[in-house]
Structure formats: structure tokens, C-alpha cells
Amino acid sequence: MQGCNTSERFVRYNHPGKLLETRRGRCGEWANCFTLLCRTVGMDARYILDFTDHVWTEVYSQSQGRWLHADCCENKLDSPLMYECGWGKKLTYVFAFSKDEVVDVTWRYTSKQKEVMKRRDKCREKWLVSTILSMNKKRQETYAAPRKNFLELRLVAETAQFLGQNHTVKESEKQGRSSGSLAWRVSRGETKAAPVSGYTFHINSSEEKKKEFVVKYSPAQDQYIRLNAEEAIPRGWQSGVKAAKNIFRKRETDWKMVYLCRTEGSTEGEVNWVFDWSHTNLKVTSALVVFQHATYEDGRVDWQLCTGDACVSGPKEGVLELTKDVLERGDKKLELSAVLTKGQGSVAWQHAQLFRQPDSSTEFPFYVRLRFG
Numbered sequence: 001m002q003g004c005n006t007s008e009r010f011v012r013y014n015h016p017g018k019l020l021e022t023r024r025g026r027c028g029e030w031a032n033c034f035t036l037l038c039r040t041v042g043m044d045a046r047y048i049l050d051f052t053d054h055v056w057t058e059v060y061s062q063s064q065g066r067w068l069h070a071d072c073c074e075n076k077l078d079s080p081l082m083y084e085c086g087w088g089k090k091l092t093y094v095f096a097f098s099k100d101e102v103v104d105v106t107w108r109y110t111s112k113q114k115e116v117m118k119r120r121d122k123c124r125e126k127w128l129v130s131t132i133l134s135m136n137k138k139r140q141e142t143y144a145a146p147r148k149n150f151l152e153l154r155l156v157a158e159t160a161q162f163l164g165q166n167h168t169v170k171e172s173e174k175q176g177r178s179s180g181s182l183a184w185r186v187s188r189g190e191t192k193a194a195p196v197s198g199y200t201f202h203i204n205s206s207e208e209k210k211k212e213f214v215v216k217y218s219p220a221q222d223q224y225i226r227l228n229a230e231e232a233i234p235r236g237w238q239s240g241v242k243a244a245k246n247i248f249r250k251r252e253t254d255w256k257m258v259y260l261c262r263t264e265g266s267t268e269g270e271v272n273w274v275f276d277w278s279h280t281n282l283k284v285t286s287a288l289v290v291f292q293h294a295t296y297e298d299g300r301v302d303w304q305l306c307t308g309d310a311c312v313s314g315p316k317e318g319v320l321e322l323t324k325d326v327l328e329r330g331d332k333k334l335e336l337s338a339v340l341t342k343g344q345g346s347v348a349w350q351h352a353q354l355f356r357q358p359d360s361s362t363e364f365p366f367y368v369r370l371r372f373g
Contacts, residue, residue, distance in 0.1 A: 027073045031055040034072040046098035048105065052089050058096055058105070060154075066161060067096075069108070074177065080109045081173040088176075092119045100151055101136045103158070104128065111167035171222065171236075171249055176263050199240055203277040203370075204230045211282065211372040213275065215240070216364035219249060219258045219355045225364070242274040247340070250350070251359060259294070259356035262340050262349040271354075272337035275370060280332075282372040287322040287334060289314070292355055292365035296343070299351030303338040307331060318365075324373075336368065 012029070013019055016036040019029050031047060035057045038045035044060035046067075056071040069080040076082060083089040094106040110116050140148055206228040207213045214227040217237065224233040224240045233239055237249055237260060246266035251258045262269035277284065291314055293301040303314040305322060307330025314320045343351030355365040 028055050030073050031057055031071075034070070038070075044098075046096045046103075049095050049097065050083065050089075050091065050109075051093040052091060054083065054089075065157065067105070067108070067158065076172060079170060079172040081111060081167070081169050082175070084110050084112065085169050085173050086175045086177075090119060091116055093122065101139060101155070102132050103155065104132060105158075107162040108165070111169070171251070174248055176265070198242065200242060200274045200276050201226075201240070203275075203280055203282065204228070206230060208277075208280050208282060208372075213277075213368075213370040213372075215368050217355065217366040218357070218361070218364045219260060220357055220359050220361045220363075222249060222258075240273060242272050242335075244271040245269065247271045250353075256359050257356060258359045260354040261352060264349050266349055267341065269340040269349075269352075270337070272335055273368070275334040275336075275368065276332065277370075277372070278332035282332075284327045284332075284334075284370055285324045285373040286369075286371045287327060288367075288369045289320045289336060290318060290365070290367035291320070291336070291338070292318040293338075294353045294356045296351040296353075297345075297348075299343040299348070299353075300341045301338060301352045301354065302341070303336070306335045306337070307333065334370070 010024070011022075012025065013022060014029075014032065016033045019025060019033050032055075035045050035047045038057060038059055046058050048056045048058055048069075050056075056069065056073070058067045059070050060066075061068050068078045069082075070077050071079075071082070074082070084091055091106060091110050093104070094109050096103040096105045106116060106120075107113065140151065143151075201213070201215060203213055210228055212228070215224055217224045217240065219237065222237060223235050226233055238244065246263045246269040247260055248263050249258065250261050260271070287305065287307075289305055291303055293303070295301055304311050305314065305320055306312075307322075307327055310326055310329045312320065312322060312326065338354060340352035340354070343349060357363060357365055
């Protein structure tokens with residue numbers, strides 16, 4: 001090392017027995033050890049190799065009749081879409097290795113099968129399938145008939161699960177990588193969740209008739225509630241935003257709190273909501289926004305409400321009301337935006353929070369009401 005003119009030997013051992021002595025390594029070493037420990041306590045476990053450079057474990061759940069993703073480095077269980085949706089990985093081949101068999105489990109870890117297929121160009125798919133079947137047949141040739149039958153039926157069930165699995169992305173699958181140094185994770189592009197965008201709240205016929213629009217959001221429920229809505233808004237904070245960058249929903253399991261904040265390692269997070277009544281003859285007379293937020297150390301939350309060229313900054317108290325004279329200067333659209341910045345140390349990303357509340361709360365710290373004349 002140039003800084004101190006000394007060197008540090010860092011050996012990458014592979015044998016789990018030795019690793020239990022040294023207790024040093026990266027994901028490869030820890031997945032190796034964790035798989036061993038699962039086997040030691042009697043669990044059916046297998047080692048998972050991702051060709052885009054990561055490894056983890058799967059354990060078989062007898063009660064659920066399926067294999068569960070288990071990443072000990074990330075402290076995540078049953079979050080298989082995490083690598084694609086949270087880390088931003090472009091998956092190709094993911095294989096499971098156990099004492100009994102090799103299985104191509106790529107399809108458990110992606111919701112974009114067509115895109116993955118285009119990247120799988122190392123060999124012909126037909127050859128890959130036949131080779132794996134041949135290897136498994138040779139491996140199991142000395143097994144008793146009942147054991148062979150069990151493995152065959154389990155593989156058939158797993159294949160059926162690949163074909164019919166639900167690809168709804170869970171909150172635990174939207175986060176970037178947490179293991180390894182920040183500089184290393186940033187260099188690999190694995191710290192940020194993918195941007196979300198696209199939703200606009202358009203005033204519907206019921207709201208037009210009542211001359212009032214109301215929507216509120218609870219991070220504890222991770223749900224928007226829209227009064228006078230003609231259809232429900234899907235669960236998840238992203239379902240109601242126009243655009244977001246480096247923002248995710250954080251749940252503190254120790255403090256039992258939940259809120260929106262920046263993704264780990266990001267220096268700035270942005271999110272905005274848009275409300276549009278341009279397709280109606282309505283004229284807005286008032287706009288009330290409750291936007292509760294919390295900051296720690298020197299963390300900042302800068303939020304504002306804009307219509308046309310007129311923008312008003314939101315106060316620290318988190319309540320802002322625009323009156324008719326301000327609103328008349330704008331157009332028939334309202335944009336609410338927030339920028340999260342600053343903070344101190346390795347947890348700076350947590351020092352600016354939106355809508356912080358207990359995870360059991362029934363309150364709604366985000367509230368928007370528009371009234372029309």
C-alpha cells in the first residue's frame with residue numbers, strides 16, 4: 001500500500017472449515033460457510049452461483065414445498081428479485097449446486113425473462129438442459145429408487161413454480177446492496193434502486209362533481225388512500241409518484257419506525273407528485289398540503305409546491321396552504337416536489353426522512369386536499 005509502505009496479506013480461502021477459523025472474506029466465503037451451517041443443522045441447502053458475480057444460498061422449506069432464497073451477506077430471506085430490481089443486475093445464468101443435483105434457477109431471480117434470454121449466449125439452451133440432466137443422472141445413479149423419485153418430483157414442482165410464480169416486487173427487493181465497502185458497491189453500480197416514474201393524479205368525475213380532491217399516504221401501511229376514488233391505487237409509495245430518484249421506504253426493525261429516505265450511499269434524493277385537472281372546467285380555490293418530515297444532524301429536506309411559474313417553498317412545520325390568488329397565477333396542474341440532501345457520516349442518507357412514523361401507526365403524515373370553485 002502506498003500510504004504506509006506496508007502490505008497486508010488477504011488470503012481467499014475456500015474450505016469452509018478453514019473459513020470458520022479465519023472468519024474473513026467476502027460474499028463467496030460467507031455463502032460457503034452459511035451453506036455448510038445449514039447442512040450441519042439438517043436443512044436441505046444448496047449453493048447458488050450467479051454468473052454476474054455473486055453467490056448465496058437456498059434452503060428448502062418442507063412446510064411451503066419450495067426453495068427459499070437466503071443471502072446471509074445481505075441478511076435477506078425469500079427476496080429473489082432483489083438483485084435485478086434493487087441492485088440493478090443484468091442476470092444471465094444462475095445455477096444451484098447441491099450434493100444431489102445441479103439446477104438452472106435463473107427464472108426464480110428475474111421478472112424479465114425475455115431480456116435475460118437475449119443475454120444467455122454462452123451456449124445453446126438445448127445443450128445446457130441436456131448436459132444438466134446428464135450430470136444429475138450420473139450423480140444419482142447409485143441412489144435408492146424412493147430418493148430418486150423424490151428428487152424428480154421436487155424438480156418437476158420447482159419447474160412448475162418457475163412458470164407460474166408471482167413477480168410482484170416486494171419492498172425488501174427494492175434496496176441496493178449493503179455488504180462490502182461503499183466505494184466498491186458504487187463502482188459496481190449496486191447501491192441504488194431503479195428510478196420510478198410515471199403516475200399523475202387526474203381529477204376524476206366524482207371529484208369533479210364534489211369539487212374536492214383528497215389523497216393521503218401512510219408509510220406504515222405503504223398505501224395511498226384517495227377519497228372519492230373511482231378505483232384503488234396499488235400498494236407502494238412508488239405507485240403514486242410522478243418521478244423519484246434514490247428514494248426508498250426504510251423500515252427500522254429495532255426502533256419499529258418506517259419512512260422514506262435516500263438510498264444508502266446517495267448524496268441526493270428526489271421525489272415529486274403531480275395533480276392535474278386540465279381536462280376539466282374546474283378552477284382551484286385552495287390547496288392544502290401536509291408534508292411531515294424529520295431531519296437529523298445537518299440533513300435537509302427542501303420541499304415546494306408549484307403551479308405554472310409560481311412556486312412556494314414548504315416550511316419546516318410541514319404544512320402549506322396556497323390560496324386562490326396564488327393558484328390563479330398558475331395553470332391547471334400542481335406539482336409537489338422534495339429534495340433530500342446532506343447528513344453526517346456513513347448514515348448520512350438516513351438523516352433526511354419523509355413521513356416518519358411508528359410501523360403500527362394508523363396516521364397519514366402525507367395529505368393533499370384541493371378544492372375547486
